[in-house]
Amino acid sequence: MKILVFGAHGRVGEMLCRAARAAGHELITPTHAECDLEYPAAVGELVLRSEAELVVNCAAVSRVEECEDDALRAHLVNAMSPATMALACRHTGARFIHLSTDYVLDGRRPGLKSADARCKPVNTYGFSKMEAELQVREGNAEALILRVSWVCGNPRKPSFVENAVAQAVRGEKLVAAVDQDSMPTHAGDIARAILSPQLEGVSGVLQVTSSGEPMSRYSGTMVALEHARSVGALSQMPVVEPQKICDMGRFRAPRPAHTAMDNCDLLALGIPMPSARESICRAVDDYLSYTAGQTH
Ligand SMILES: NC(=O)c1ccc[n+]([C@@H]2O[C@H](COP(=O)([O-])OP(=O)(O)OC[C@H]3O[C@@H](n4cnc5c(N)ncnc54)[C@H](OP(=O)(O)O)[C@@H]3O)[C@@H](O)[C@H]2O)c1
Numbered sequence: 001m002k003i004l005v006f007g008a009h010g011r012v013g014e015m016l017c018r019a020a021r022a023a024g025h026e027l028i029t030p031t032h033a034e035c036d037l038e039y040p041a042a043v044g045e046l047v048l049r050s051e052a053e054l055v056v057n058c059a060a061v062s063r064v065e066e067c068e069d070d071a072l073r074a075h076l077v078n079a080m081s082p083a084t085m086a087l088a089c090r091h092t093g094a095r096f097i098h099l100s101t102d103y104v105l106d107g108r109r110p111g112l113k114s115a116d117a118r119c120k121p122v123n124t125y126g127f128s129k130m131e132a133e134l135q136v137r138e139g140n141a142e143a144l145i146l147r148v149s150w151v152c153g154n155p156r157k158p159s160f161v162e163n164a165v166a167q168a169v170r171g172e173k174l175v176a177a178v179d180q181d182s183m184p185t186h187a188g189d190i191a192r193a194i195l196s197p198q199l200e201g202v203s204g205v206l207q208v209t210s211s212g213e214p215m216s217r218y219s220g221t222m223v224a225l226e227h228a229r230s231v232g233a234l235s236q237m238p239v240v241e242p243q244k245i246c247d248m249g250r251f252r253a254p255r256p257a258h259t260a261m262d263n264c265d266l267l268a269l270g271i272p273m274p275s276a277r278e279s280i281c282r283a284v285d286d287y288l289s290y291t292a293g294q295t296h
Pocket residue numbers: 006007008009010011012013031032033035036037038057058059060061062063077099100101102103129148149150151152157
């Protein structure tokens with residue numbers, strides 16, 4: 001199949017392209033410089049002339065603070081370009097899969113959220129992603145929106161999981177938030193889900209997350225470090241200082257507190273997902289193999 005991937009060089013996009021190539025698909029992977037999502041019309045033109053059968057949008061301004069600092073860019077890249085992709089795909093007949101986020105939720109109540117939970121973002125990033133969901137659904141009823149959360153598992157694009165291990169190996173001071181929880185999910189599992197034949201014909205919003213119970217940043221960090229220690233990458237367990245998000249100076253924009261999503265609909269489609277703990281441990285293994293390869 002011919003697949004056009006936006007954001008092919010990001011954390012999820014890179015893993016998707018690797019899995020798609022291994023499965024024998026033909027890929028079109030425009031870089032940021034080749035196709036800037038700040039210009040939705042150019043994005044639409046690319047989709048129209050691509051002859052792709054599947055278009056997957058993994059591109060986004062995904063850093064929360066960057067969205068706060070430039071809301072117009074967040075609106076163009078995160079909402080207007082996906083809306084244009086959805087319309088162009090409706091025109092060409094290509095299937096459209098768009099990645100969204102748990103940050104569209106308000107996150108006020110603890111516990112796992114279903115796909116019809118109330119959306120009420122607390123920051124500009126979340127608003128731009130919610131706007132995308134609404135526009136994509138309005139423009140293309142057959143489009144599929146995959147909400148993912150706390151993506152780890154791409155060693156070249158470290159997440160809080162890999163960063164915790166790297167910091168511990170360097171002997172640096174570690175802090176982690178205790179008052180925010182979600183569902184750490186491996187990028188490789190998201191890629192596998194995107195390419196699953198079971199998703200054919202599925203539209204609307206589907207939550208693609210690990211299985212299990214919500215996990216705080218602090219708990220996820222501890223799982224990563226304990227695993228790194230168990231495989232000999234750390235000689236002892238480092239101290240991790242628990243902190244509240246409001247005390248973490250580098251987070252200027254508010255974060256939703258409890259955004260873990262259930263994956264019932266995904267499992268019902270016959271797409272299994274590992275637990276969040278297993279996902280973190282696998283991400284740590286992948287990261288350690290990658291860094292070992294870098295140093296040899
Ligand atoms: N990472 C997470 O924990 C997480 C959680 C929930 C949802 N998501 C969602 O999952 C999707 C993938 O996230 P990710 O972590 O893979 O993101 P990422 O690593 O930040 O990658 C985003 C990609 O988008 C590209 N991009 C950014 N601005 C662009 C522009 N103006 N024009 C063209 N390309 C542009 C980036 O290219 P450059 O690097 O060259 O700018 C990069 O390749 C996003 O929709 C994100 O909102 C991610």
